[in-house]
Each structure stands twice: as structure tokens, then as C-alpha cells.
Amino acid sequence: MYRSHTCGELRIEDVNKEVTLSGWVQRVRDKGGMAWVDLRDRYGITQLIFEEGVTAPEVLEKTRQLGREFVIQATGTVVERYSKNDKIPTGAIEIKVSAIEILNAAKLPPFMIEDDTDGGDDLRMKYRYLDLRRNPVREKLALRHRIAQEVRRYLDEQNFLEIETPVLIKSTPEGARDFIVPSRMNPGEFYALPQSPQTFKQLLMVSGFDRYFQIVKCFRDEDLRADRQPEFTQIDCELAFIEQQDILDIFEGMVRHLFRMVLNQEIGEFPHMEYADAMRLYGSDKPDIRFGMEFVELNEVAQNKGFKVFDDAELVVGIKAEGCASYTRKQLDALTNFVKSQQVGAKGLVYVKCNEDGSFKSSVDKFFDQEALAAWAQTMEAKAGDLLLVLSGAKDEVRKQMNELRLHMGNELGLRKEGEFKPLWVVNFPLLEWDEETKRFHAMHHPFTSPKPEDMALLDTDPGAVRANAYDMVINGVEIGGGSIRIHDREQQQLMFKHLGFTDEEAKEQFGFLMEAFEYGAPPHGGIALGFDRLCAMFGGSESIRDYIAFPKNNSGRDVMIDSPASVDGTQLDELQIALNLKKED
Amino acid sequence: MYRSHTCGELRIEDVNKEVTLSGWVQRVRDKGGMAWVDLRDRYGITQLIFEEGVTAPEVLEKTRQLGREFVIQATGTVVERYSKNDKIPTGAIEIKVSAIEILNAAKLPPFMIEDDTDGGDDLRMKYRYLDLRRNPVREKLALRHRIAQEVRRYLDEQNFLEIETPVLIKSTPEGARDFIVPSRMNPGEFYALPQSPQTFKQLLMVSGFDRYFQIVKCFRDEDLRADRQPEFTQIDCELAFIEQQDILDIFEGMVRHLFRMVLNQEIGEFPHMEYADAMRLYGSDKPDIRFGMEFVELNEVAQNKGFKVFDDAELVVGIKAEGCASYTRKQLDALTNFVKSQQVGAKGLVYVKCNEDGSFKSSVDKFFDQEALAAWAQTMEAKAGDLLLVLSGAKDEVRKQMNELRLHMGNELGLRKEGEFKPLWVVNFPLLEWDEETKRFHAMHHPFTSPKPEDMALLDTDPGAVRANAYDMVINGVEIGGGSIRIHDREQQQLMFKHLGFTDEEAKEQFGFLMEAFEYGAPPHGGIALGFDRLCAMFGGSESIRDYIAFPKNNSGRDVMIDSPASVDGTQLDELQIALNLKKED
Incomplete structure (x- = not known):
């Protein structure tokens, strides 16, 4: 038996018990004939204590061999600590050790296994299996597990059946590029990996399964970008005999359940927003509504005043940054540079300061007098102290640009608060x-x-x-997923x-x-697919395979086991060439 | 709203309620001014009733257009049935229909959607999405869902974390052949699909995850054989700080939990059997212990009596078929033919009948007198009426042969009872x-x-x-899974x-x-992998991807979507050739 208890389990009620713990040595302190070892496992940390003259000499001897990350087993008595540590649940007790065994020695790890580690990203990635020992990283994976369990529990209670669909399928015409898998057993023939189980789940509806779900891997042979992984996980669902509102209710309920179970938060009902309104008010089909700063269209008040840039524009649109009239020239220049950057791509930025004295100061004073600017301010319901930021151009483009500017201002003003969650449905x-x-x-x-x-x-x-009849679930500006009622x-x-x-x-x-x-x-049917990676990230869990897999990198920074493809050996290449009918079998 | 209730929900207590149901038309009967429709969905069947002079003419008119498998919506009042059907849960009521809508017409299905269908295998496979509407097929999938849910619940309660490991990995040296996936984004480079997450889970143990599990797809580029699919699902687990007995206890507990939850059966504790004993007593490392008929080694009593076949053999071994002394010549010939068949490959079969009068009749009376045969019977603890079946040869071969014969006799004598489950651990x-x-x-x-x-x-x-320190879980002669304590x-x-x-x-x-x-x-660690497909099959659930996926076959009998590979188009082939570095990009 390696342990009677875990390192996160013992409390003051356990004093006097004989226990055995196993785990990793977090820290050894040796001072004035006393020694303390912090023993760590997934469940917590427990302090071991050794004392010259009390602890047997051979135990003390072994203790002095210990280094960080050694794996040990310790047996002893639970005693009350003199100076308690109220930061950890086991902080009221320690173990007076009577026997110790080194289960495995460890080389000195290249960085500290602590919440705030001294390891840089490269080092942590190279020794990913050590990085994963750190609490914040491990907790992300534990959270992902918890979310998956709760999703399954909720959907099971709602009569959904989880049905595994195949990974080796035939290539189907969809948006992105399929991974193609040559079958070496069947030269000249190929499987494809699914981009989603879309057709399978629709067939399951035809088969009368009524409610299907699956937490499932999907694949796209695309560039590795920040938000696109070659493999990703999705909560894939399809329902028969339902209308759009039923689907919104069920999956809104699921996400509310998750917030309740995982973060102990009530996030309330999800407002519905028409796609057209989302584009008009936020320039995005995934608006972050943790803050307002909605777009106001200014064509009526800003055009035909002789400012050609506006007069030629399909859309003149402004947002109101409350209390920002005090922005300095430097701050305004920075905003102008931001909108002119490659990321945003606007030609320029017009601003209007609504001064405290009721006057206006704008970057287009040449074309607009105080009365004209007052009309803008009125249209935008601006108060003294507010800053108006205005862009113009072709409708679709300027909305995209203004969306970027709005989010940027939201970040600058701290309006996109971490820990606050504002979900909505974008519909139609x-x-x-x-x-x-x-x-x-x-x-x-x-x-x-x-x-x-x-x-x-x-x-x-x-x-x-x-x-x-199509809808997206959006939380804090992130598209968590979407779906539609299908044609039947x-x-x-x-x-x-x-x-x-x-x-x-x-x-x-x-x-x-x-x-x-x-x-x-x-049957009439419809469905939804939620990005499991994104949903987990929303809760602070693991968001991508890069995040949660214990893979080491080699010295040139490439993954040893996954995620970046590698060469194959000569035999494999030969077989693949045969599989591709490019070469005859021997 | 398509329905207020499902077709499996209404009971006598619901009489007089106004309800709306949706589903498929199972059957229409029209007789003497009355019509009945059996309406079916995943949850059950409810009878609809129509009556000339009572039901509105336009509703009757629509009812007369209905064919089998039409998708309809019906609204009406729940009424008590005159002649109740106690075979179905809704059999006490029927719906007096006031309105009906045809949601979708259906062509006449090529076979009956009934428990015992008239569709042959080929037809059912071609129209798999219709076959899946039948209760027995659908129930297999529902059972698979239930088992997965219960596995996750049990392991979650035991502190396991489900951690997704990647599907696109680097090729690793293992037993079977990896599928290789060319990356078209990275010409000349390749992913492999995992045969199991073995190395990942061991790294997770090094990372301190303590208890990992995953219900996970694994892949082997092998021939499609009955018990080998190119993709299969496994319950993959690894634990730290445990000994062999801990693992046996936890997973025996899991399977006991499943039998309790799914089949409402208590299967008791799993006996442990040494590998060496399994081979000696059953000639197999996965013995079916629903029946005895253990091997008895007869070298001592059967050798050196002048029968060269035995004298030259490394092993002479017998089994005792109780009460089979009355076997006819024809039956004994059939057994001889069985052991001499290609499947078994023995040279011949020796039998001894233990007659009711205490005498013996054997196929080797020439070499063995009554006394010699009595010694065999005594060694084998045979009674009057028993039949002894004896094989001889090289130890490993003859054990394999006798295993086949034992299982064959078990089948013949009805000793391998369906619904009876005898699990065990084969250890060491x-x-x-x-x-x-x-x-x-x-x-x-x-x-x-x-x-x-x-x-x-x-x-x-x-x-x-x-x-x-390696062990297999075996139930009814099927190896459900196995694992080992690893070297750390x-x-x-x-x-x-x-x-x-x-x-x-x-x-x-x-x-x-x-x-x-x-x-x-x-840390010290070990694990186990259980075949989810085999486990599900044990419970009568879906056992393989062929079983549970709604894929249609084309006219030449090939799958339209999955499982058998297909050709790719010219562009894809070009890209693959580029990916294989056999051709330059344009």
C-alpha cells in the first residue's frame, strides 16, 4: 500500500492517526536539528516533520538525501502544528515521520514547480510533463473534465443519447480541407477525417434517435492559427420535432447549468439579438455586450455639410466613450494609429470632445460648426465629458473597423471585465x-x-x-457555437x-x-455545435490541445509526440507510395 | 410546438387531456368506418383513433393518405381504450384525433420497421438509417450510451480525471500498423493516428495527475476482421501510487457497478486465476468459466502403455463431459471431425465412455484394458454415464485444441448460458x-x-x-481488457x-x-485498457462501429460514408503526392 491518505486530506480531527502518504517533495527545510518536507500530490500539500533525537537516525539520513521532486513514501503520526498555515486545507497538522522510503529519485527540475514558476514558456513547453505538475495548469485540465461531466449529465437528463460517429469516413464536400488517410491495407484507397459529424447526425434524426449528442473530435487540414487547431473538440447535438426556440432554451439551460456548477454563478436569461441588429449596433455577429458603446449611425446629421470623406461614405458611424473628453493629443493619436493599423485598416479617425463647458472640440472643426457637432452629440445622447469617435466608409468595412475600435476602447477603459459573463443569442x-x-x-x-x-x-x-433559422451562442464576444433548423x-x-x-x-x-x-x-429537425475548447476557455479551463497535453518538445522546439507533423521512415514512405498507387508492391 | 408529449408517455391518468404527438406512422388500420394509426417515436407507440361521423371529414381525408413511415403530427384528446393492449405502456389509452398534419411523406420502406423485420442483412445494411428505426437496433445504441455514462460516473466518483489525448500524433513503435496522415499544409510531413494513448497516459502519471481515464478512439491499419476494426473504442486508464490489487479492485468494482446499473445483476467477486493455471486447466488465457470441464492431465496414467501416440506426446489431456456416455457413434464421429477440422487442427480424438454398469468403452481399447481406463476415470473423477475426451501432442498445441473442444462441448451441452456472467481476473x-x-x-x-x-x-x-505484474479481465471467455503495473x-x-x-x-x-x-x-504507476466495444457487446449493446452507425450502402454493397476506404479525386491525389514529396507544387 503506497498511501493511506492523499496529501490534501488530513485535518485537525485526524491527529494521532498513523498514516502513510506518497507524493513529490515540494521543498525541504533543514534548520537547527529540525527538518520539514512539503509533500505534494494532485490533492494538496502536507508537511512532514523530522527532529534530531526524536526521529530515527536512518530516517533522518534518508531525509537529507531528498531533493526537489523526489518521489517518496512517508509513514508517521498526525500531529497538531505549532504555527498553523491557514492558506492550505492541511495547514493545521503535520506528520511526525517514523519511516520514509525513496520511491524514485529526480534530477533537479529545470524550473520551479510552483504557481508562479521561474520557467519561461520555452522551457515549460520543452518539459511539459513537469509544467503540468503546477497547480494552475493541472486545474485547467481538471476543470475541463468537470465541464465535460456536467455537459453529459445535463444532456442525459434531457433524453439525449451520446452516439459515437466514425473517425475514418469518406471525404465530404465541406468548407475546410479534409485530412486524407491512405489505407495501407487497401492500396489506392483512402479515408478522410471528419470536419464535423453533420451528415451522420442528420441521418440519426432520420433514424428516429430524437436527441443525439456527442463530445467529439473534429479535424481540419489547415494552418495552425491561434483559434484554429488541426484537431478540436465540439459538443455536437441534433434534435427532432423541435423549433428554434426549443433549441435555444435547452442549450441556454445547459450553459446556465455549467456556470452554476462550475463557477457558482447565475448568468440569467440570454437576450436574443437579430443578426441585423448585431451588425448595426456592434459591427459584429459576436458582440461583447459586457459594455454598451453601441454604434450610432450619423449619416443624417453628418452628411451634406461639405466634408467629402463623409459625403462619399455609405455609412458614417460613431461610438461614445463616456468621460473620455479629457483624452490627450497623445491618446488620440494612439487611437488614430490603431484604426489606421493593418489590423483595422481604416483611413482615419474623427473625434469630437464634448467639453465640460458645453462646447465641442473635434478633428473636423473646419467642416462642422458647434451647432453641427451639437447635433451629433444629441444623436449620440452624449453628455459633457464624453468623447465621440467616428468612422466612415463602405458599410461592411466601416462596421468591421468600428467593431475593432469599440473592443479596443472597451479594453482601454476596463469595460471587458474578467469574471463577468454576458451571453446572448444572435438569431436570424x-x-x-x-x-x-x-x-x-x-x-x-x-x-x-x-x-x-x-x-x-x-x-x-x-x-x-x-x-x-440559424443562431449563434455568443459569450463576451466569443462565438461559442451555432446551429440551425434544417430543411427536412x-x-x-x-x-x-x-x-x-x-x-x-x-x-x-x-x-x-x-x-x-x-x-x-x-422528421423536422435542427441542431447546434458548441466549441468545447472555447467553452472551456471561457471558464478558465483548458482551451486547446496545446494547453492540456503532456508532450515534451525537443531541443529545436518541435513537439516530440504530437501536433506538428513529422517525417516518416523509408518503409512507411514506400507503403504510402504504394497506397497512393504510385509504386507497385514488391 | 411539434408535440406536448412523446409517444411513450401517456397513461390512463392522462385521460381527457388535450395532447399533440409527433412521430412515424407504424401501421394504419381502416375498418367499418373506424381507422386506427399506431404512431411511433423513440419513446414508444401510441394509438390514434378516427371515426366517421365523429372525426372531422378533412382529418379523415388526410388519414386516408397516410402510408407507413409518414411523419405526422396529431392533436386530440386522450381517451380510455375499450380493448386495452397490456403489451405496451401506453396500451390503456388512445388519442381521439381532432387535427392531423403530414410533416413529411415517406416512400414505402423496403422492409418492415418491426422487431422481427422481413429485411435481409443486405437490404437492412443498404438502408441502415431505416434499420436503425427498429427497437432492437436502437436499444443497442441507447445501451451503449448508458454504459458510457455509468463508466464516467463511476470513475469520476473514484477521482479519475478524463483527459483528452491527441488523435494526430507522431508515429510510435507499437505492435500493429499505424495509420499515417499526410499533412497537406506541411508537404513531406505526416501525423499518425494513435493505436492507444499508452505513452500519453504514462506521461500524465509523471505529471502527477494521479488518476487518468478516457473513453477514446484507437486506430490500427489492419484488415477488417470480425473482432478487429480499423477504429475501436477503449476505456483507457492509468493510476499512480497503486499496486496491482488496487487496480483489480477498482475495475472489478466498475464492471460490478455496470452489471448492477444496466442489467440489475449482482455478479459477485471476480476470482483470480494464475495465467499458468488458466493454460493448464482451460488451455486459454481467457477461459469461459460459466462451466467446469477443466482439463485433467493424464500423462501419468496414460503413457507407457504401448500406445505410441500418447507415449510420444508431451501432454496427454482429457476433459469430462458429464452424462454423455450415451453419445452415439455419429455424435462421436462429429466430435472427431471437429477436432480434426482446420479450425482445431488435432490429429484425432480419443474417447472413453464410462458405462452405467461400471465398464468402460474407449476408442483405444486395443491399448488400454478396463483397469487402465478405470485409472483414467479415477484421475478425472468420472462417474458412470460420463464421457472422457482425450487429446495428446505438444503441450501448447494440444492445450489450444482442447480449449476449442471444451468450448464446443460447452455449446453443445448448453453450458454457456446467455444471460449468465462469470468474470475473472487472469493474473501473473x-x-x-x-x-x-x-x-x-x-x-x-x-x-x-x-x-x-x-x-x-x-x-x-x-x-x-x-x-x-500483468492482468486481464475476462468475462465468459472474452478478454474484456488488460493492463499492468509499469516499470517506474x-x-x-x-x-x-x-x-x-x-x-x-x-x-x-x-x-x-x-x-x-x-x-x-x-511515481509508481499502472493501468488498464478495457475494450469498450466488447464490454458493450457483453451487455447486448452496440459492439462495433458497423453496428451503430447510420450509414447507407450503395448498390454495389459498399458503404457510402464510412468504414471502407474510397478513391479520392484528382486534386486530392495531386496534393497527397505533393505532401509525399513526390511532386513539386505548381
């Missing part, structure tokens, strides 16, 4: 979006998304205006394919098996 | 096994498996006799590599990163 996304490259409309979500019945008439006259009627689906520019043959080739299934009694 | 597997091809010892489990300390001395003198000491690991014939360079090349991690304080 457009069904189609225009693609300049191919000069045709594409499905914004996917070709199975159903249009709003009341907008169907617009399909022929103004396709871009047709709204879909074959005729409507064919109409949709036509509008998406598919010929009958193309539609049959790409989606024939699903269309065929739909002929045998497909 | 050999550490090494001799490989004739390479003429050296290989790790039976894997090179990190620890030897029994008391057997260490044998490593130099008799390596094949060294036992490992670097020196012992190096000694092991030496005995496995690795040079220092080879060991470093293949396992260097793990060995390096072990230098920084590796």
Missing part, C-alpha cells in the same frame, strides 16, 4: 452570402439550413435578404440547391445519399 | 514471450510492464519463466530494454522522451 442570420470570387450566393451556414418561411418569397427577388422537405431542399447554383447532378453526386434518406420520412 | 502473465521468427524474447504486454520482484533472478537464467525505475527499465534485445541507441531512439521524463520523479 442571413441564409445566403454573396461570394465575390465565384459571383454567386453560398450557404452561410450549410446547404441544409432552412429559410424563414415568411422570407421565402424573397428567394427570387432579393436572395441576400432571406433570413435563416425534399422539394424545399431541391429549391435550395437550385438557388445555390447546384445542378441536379451535382446535388445528387454530393448529397444524394442524404436526399435519398430524406425520402423515407425525415 | 509471463513477462516475455519467445518469438520464433526473430529468435528472441519480446515483451508480451509492452516493454514498460514490470516483472514480479521475486522472479527477477530468473531474467538471466530462464527469461520465459519470469512473471509480470530507470535502471530497471534499461535492464528490461537490454533483455528485449534493444541497443542503448535503439532504446533512446524509440523511448528516449519517456525515459527522460522518468528521470524527473516518476
Whole structure:
């Protein structure tokens, strides 16, 4: 038996018990004939105490061999501490050690295994298995586990069945690039890895499973970017005989449940925001509504005053930074530089200071007199002391730019508070979006998304205006996930394919098996996919595979085991060439 | 709102309620001005009733359009049935329908959606999404969900953390063949798919996670055989600071918990059986102990009596089929043919009938008199009426053959009862096994498996006799899973590599990163991996991906979406060739 208790378990009530603990040596102190060892495991830290003349000499001898991160087993009596440590749950007691065993020695770790470590990122990544011993890193993984458990518990209670869909599938036409897996057993043939189980889950609805979910790995052969991993985990769900509102209720309920269970927070009901309003008021389909600073459109008051930049613009739009009229020239220059940076890409920034004395000072005083500026201020409901920031240009572009500026101001003014959570649903996304490259409309979500019945008439006259039964869950400016009510009627689906520019043959080739299934009694259905990595990150848990996997890096900084691909050996390459039909078998 | 209740929900207490149900039309009966529709969903079947002169004509009209598997919505009043159907939970009521809507029409399905369908295997596979509507198939998937939930709940309560390990990894040297995934983003570089998260979980132990588990997909680029799928699911676990007995207790507890929760059965404690005893008594490391019929070695009583076949044999071994002395010539011939079949491969079968009158009749009466046969019977503790079946030959071979014969007799005599479960632990597997091809010892489990300390001395003198801290869980003759206590000491690991014939360079090349991690304080640890597919099959749940995925087959019988690889298009092939560095990018 390696231990009777963990290192996080013993309390003052346990005094006088004979116990055995195992763990890692966090720290050894040796002073005036006394020695203390902080023994650490996943569950906590317990102090061991040794005393010359009391502790057996051979135990003391072993204690003096201990180094940081040695793995030991210690047996002794629980005693009350003289000077208690109220920062740790075991701080009232210590163990008077009678026997000690070194289970494994350890080389001196290259950085301290402490909450605030002295290891830089490179060193921590190289010795990831040691970094993972630190509390903040380990807690992220534990939190991810807790969230997954709670998601499963909630969905199980809601009658969802978790059904595993295959990882080795056939390549399907979707947005990103599939990973292709040559089968060495079947030369010239290939599997693909799924970008999502979309078609599987729709088939499961046709099969009558009613409520499906899966916490599932998905794959995209894309560049490693900050928010795009080649493999990522999603909470994938589909439901039959439901309407949009049912789905919003269930998954809003799930996230509320998580906030309650994990952070002990009540986050209330999720407001619904029309996609069109989100774009108009925040310039983004994933607005951070922890703070206001909504866009105000100024075309009426700011155009036709002789300022060509505005007059030529499709949209003149402003935000109001409360209490920022005192911004210095330097601060305003910094804002101008920010909007002109590559990240934002605006041509320039117009500002108006609403001075305390009721006057206005703007960067366009040449074109706008006090009365004109007062009209802006009135439109924007500005008070003395406020700063107005105005951008202009083509509508879609300027909204994107203003979104960046708004978030930047939110950061500057500390309005995007950590620990505060403001979720919402963005609803009624457009069904189609225009693609300049191919000069045709594409499905914004996917070709199975159903249009709003009341907008169907617009399909022929103004396709871009047709709204879909599609929705995104957004928290603090992060798109946690989204979904839609699907088309379940074959005729409507064919109409949709036509509008998406598919010929009958193309539609049959790409989606024939699903269309065929739909002929045998497909129920009304819809679903949602939530990014599990993003959801975990929202709670401070592990957000990506890079975060949570114990993989060491080699000296050139490359992962030894995962995530960055590597070369294969000659035999494997030979076999792959055979699999690709580029070479005959011997 | 598509429904107020499901089709499995309404009871006699609900009479007079106005309800709306949605589902599939199971059956329509129309007789004497009355019509009945059985409406089905995942949760059950509810009867709808229509009556000329009572039901509105337009509702009746729609009802007459209904065909099997139409998706409909019906609203009406719950009424008590005149003739109740006590075979279904809703059998006391029916719905007097006031409104009906056809949500989706359906083509006539190619087979009946009933528990005993008229669809043959091919048809059911081609229309898998319809086959999955049948109760027995759907229930298998629901059971798999339930088992996964219970596994997670149990392990969570035991302080295990579920940690996702990556699917895109680097190729590692293991038994089977890795799937290799070319990265099109990084030409010339490759990922591999994991055969198991073995190294990841051992690193997690070094990281102090203490108790890890994962229900995880694993991959092998192997032939599709009955019990080998290219992707399969395993319950993968690793624990620190534990001994073999702890692991056996925890996972025996888990399986007991599952039997209790899922089948409401108490299966009691798992007996432990030495590997050596399993081989000696059952000729198998996964004995089916639902019945006895243990092997009895007969060398002492059967050799040196002039029967050359026995005299030349390394092992003479018998089993006793109780009450089978009455077997006819035909039955005995059939048994002889069975043991001589390719599947078993024995040269012949010796039998002894223990007649009711105390005499013996054997197939070797020429060599053995009544007294000699009486000695066999005594050794085998046979009674009058029993039949002794005896094989002889080289020890390992004859044990395998006798195992087949024993299982065959078990089947014939109905001793392998469905619904009866006899689990056991097979323990103390050999550490090494001799490989004739390479003429050296290989790790039976894997090179990190620890030897029994008391057997260490044998490593130099008799390596094949060294036992490992390795164990398998076996239920009803099926190996559900297995594991081992790992080596955590670097020196012992190096000694092991030496005995496995690795040079220092080879060991470093293949396992260097793990060995390096072990230098920084590796705790004693061990683990287990249980085949989730096999475990589910044991409970009558879905056992393989072929079983539970809604994939249609095309007319030539190939899967449209999964499981059998397919060709890729020209662009993809081009990109793969670039990825394989066989072709330059344009």
C-alpha cells in the first residue's frame, strides 16, 4: 500500500492517526536539528516533520538525501502544528515521520514547480510533463473534465443519447480541407477525417434517435492559427420535432447549468439579438455586450455639410466613450494609429470632445460648426465629458473597423471585465452570402439550413435578404457555437440547391445519399455545435490541445509526440507510395 | 410546438387531456368506418383513433393518405381504450384525433420497421438509417450510451480525471500498423493516428495527475476482421501510487457497478486465476468459466502403455463431459471431425465412455484394458454415464485444441448460458514471450510492464519463466481488457530494454522522451485498457462501429460514408503526392 491518505486530506480531527502518504517533495527545510518536507500530490500539500533525537537516525539520513521532486513514501503520526498555515486545507497538522522510503529519485527540475514558476514558456513547453505538475495548469485540465461531466449529465437528463460517429469516413464536400488517410491495407484507397459529424447526425434524426449528442473530435487540414487547431473538440447535438426556440432554451439551460456548477454563478436569461441588429449596433455577429458603446449611425446629421470623406461614405458611424473628453493629443493619436493599423485598416479617425463647458472640440472643426457637432452629440445622447469617435466608409468595412475600435476602447477603459459573463443569442442570420470570387450566393451556414418561411418569397427577388433559422451562442464576444433548423422537405431542399447554383447532378453526386434518406420520412429537425475548447476557455479551463497535453518538445522546439507533423521512415514512405498507387508492391 | 408529449408517455391518468404527438406512422388500420394509426417515436407507440361521423371529414381525408413511415403530427384528446393492449405502456389509452398534419411523406420502406423485420442483412445494411428505426437496433445504441455514462460516473466518483489525448500524433513503435496522415499544409510531413494513448497516459502519471481515464478512439491499419476494426473504442486508464490489487479492485468494482446499473445483476467477486493455471486447466488465457470441464492431465496414467501416440506426446489431456456416455457413434464421429477440422487442427480424438454398469468403452481399447481406463476415470473423477475426451501432442498445441473442444462441448451441452456472467481476473502473465521468427524474447504486454520482484533472478537464467505484474479481465471467455503495473525505475527499465534485445541507441531512439521524463520523479504507476466495444457487446449493446452507425450502402454493397476506404479525386491525389514529396507544387 503506497498511501493511506492523499496529501490534501488530513485535518485537525485526524491527529494521532498513523498514516502513510506518497507524493513529490515540494521543498525541504533543514534548520537547527529540525527538518520539514512539503509533500505534494494532485490533492494538496502536507508537511512532514523530522527532529534530531526524536526521529530515527536512518530516517533522518534518508531525509537529507531528498531533493526537489523526489518521489517518496512517508509513514508517521498526525500531529497538531505549532504555527498553523491557514492558506492550505492541511495547514493545521503535520506528520511526525517514523519511516520514509525513496520511491524514485529526480534530477533537479529545470524550473520551479510552483504557481508562479521561474520557467519561461520555452522551457515549460520543452518539459511539459513537469509544467503540468503546477497547480494552475493541472486545474485547467481538471476543470475541463468537470465541464465535460456536467455537459453529459445535463444532456442525459434531457433524453439525449451520446452516439459515437466514425473517425475514418469518406471525404465530404465541406468548407475546410479534409485530412486524407491512405489505407495501407487497401492500396489506392483512402479515408478522410471528419470536419464535423453533420451528415451522420442528420441521418440519426432520420433514424428516429430524437436527441443525439456527442463530445467529439473534429479535424481540419489547415494552418495552425491561434483559434484554429488541426484537431478540436465540439459538443455536437441534433434534435427532432423541435423549433428554434426549443433549441435555444435547452442549450441556454445547459450553459446556465455549467456556470452554476462550475463557477457558482447565475448568468440569467440570454437576450436574443437579430443578426441585423448585431451588425448595426456592434459591427459584429459576436458582440461583447459586457459594455454598451453601441454604434450610432450619423449619416443624417453628418452628411451634406461639405466634408467629402463623409459625403462619399455609405455609412458614417460613431461610438461614445463616456468621460473620455479629457483624452490627450497623445491618446488620440494612439487611437488614430490603431484604426489606421493593418489590423483595422481604416483611413482615419474623427473625434469630437464634448467639453465640460458645453462646447465641442473635434478633428473636423473646419467642416462642422458647434451647432453641427451639437447635433451629433444629441444623436449620440452624449453628455459633457464624453468623447465621440467616428468612422466612415463602405458599410461592411466601416462596421468591421468600428467593431475593432469599440473592443479596443472597451479594453482601454476596463469595460471587458474578467469574471463577468454576458451571453446572448444572435438569431436570424442571413441564409445566403454573396461570394465575390465565384459571383454567386453560398450557404452561410450549410446547404441544409432552412429559410424563414415568411422570407421565402424573397428567394427570387432579393436572395441576400432571406433570413435563416440559424443562431449563434455568443459569450463576451466569443462565438461559442451555432446551429440551425434544417430543411427536412425534399422539394424545399431541391429549391435550395437550385438557388445555390447546384445542378441536379451535382446535388445528387454530393448529397444524394442524404436526399435519398430524406425520402423515407425525415422528421423536422435542427441542431447546434458548441466549441468545447472555447467553452472551456471561457471558464478558465483548458482551451486547446496545446494547453492540456503532456508532450515534451525537443531541443529545436518541435513537439516530440504530437501536433506538428513529422517525417516518416523509408518503409512507411514506400507503403504510402504504394497506397497512393504510385509504386507497385514488391 | 411539434408535440406536448412523446409517444411513450401517456397513461390512463392522462385521460381527457388535450395532447399533440409527433412521430412515424407504424401501421394504419381502416375498418367499418373506424381507422386506427399506431404512431411511433423513440419513446414508444401510441394509438390514434378516427371515426366517421365523429372525426372531422378533412382529418379523415388526410388519414386516408397516410402510408407507413409518414411523419405526422396529431392533436386530440386522450381517451380510455375499450380493448386495452397490456403489451405496451401506453396500451390503456388512445388519442381521439381532432387535427392531423403530414410533416413529411415517406416512400414505402423496403422492409418492415418491426422487431422481427422481413429485411435481409443486405437490404437492412443498404438502408441502415431505416434499420436503425427498429427497437432492437436502437436499444443497442441507447445501451451503449448508458454504459458510457455509468463508466464516467463511476470513475469520476473514484477521482479519475478524463483527459483528452491527441488523435494526430507522431508515429510510435507499437505492435500493429499505424495509420499515417499526410499533412497537406506541411508537404513531406505526416501525423499518425494513435493505436492507444499508452505513452500519453504514462506521461500524465509523471505529471502527477494521479488518476487518468478516457473513453477514446484507437486506430490500427489492419484488415477488417470480425473482432478487429480499423477504429475501436477503449476505456483507457492509468493510476499512480497503486499496486496491482488496487487496480483489480477498482475495475472489478466498475464492471460490478455496470452489471448492477444496466442489467440489475449482482455478479459477485471476480476470482483470480494464475495465467499458468488458466493454460493448464482451460488451455486459454481467457477461459469461459460459466462451466467446469477443466482439463485433467493424464500423462501419468496414460503413457507407457504401448500406445505410441500418447507415449510420444508431451501432454496427454482429457476433459469430462458429464452424462454423455450415451453419445452415439455419429455424435462421436462429429466430435472427431471437429477436432480434426482446420479450425482445431488435432490429429484425432480419443474417447472413453464410462458405462452405467461400471465398464468402460474407449476408442483405444486395443491399448488400454478396463483397469487402465478405470485409472483414467479415477484421475478425472468420472462417474458412470460420463464421457472422457482425450487429446495428446505438444503441450501448447494440444492445450489450444482442447480449449476449442471444451468450448464446443460447452455449446453443445448448453453450458454457456446467455444471460449468465462469470468474470475473472487472469493474473501473473509471463513477462516475455519467445518469438520464433526473430529468435528472441519480446515483451508480451509492452516493454514498460514490470516483472514480479521475486522472479527477477530468473531474467538471466530462464527469461520465459519470469512473471509480470500483468492482468486481464475476462468475462465468459472474452478478454474484456488488460493492463499492468509499469516499470517506474530507470535502471530497471534499461535492464528490461537490454533483455528485449534493444541497443542503448535503439532504446533512446524509440523511448528516449519517456525515459527522460522518468528521470524527473516518476511515481509508481499502472493501468488498464478495457475494450469498450466488447464490454458493450457483453451487455447486448452496440459492439462495433458497423453496428451503430447510420450509414447507407450503395448498390454495389459498399458503404457510402464510412468504414471502407474510397478513391479520392484528382486534386486530392495531386496534393497527397505533393505532401509525399513526390511532386513539386505548381
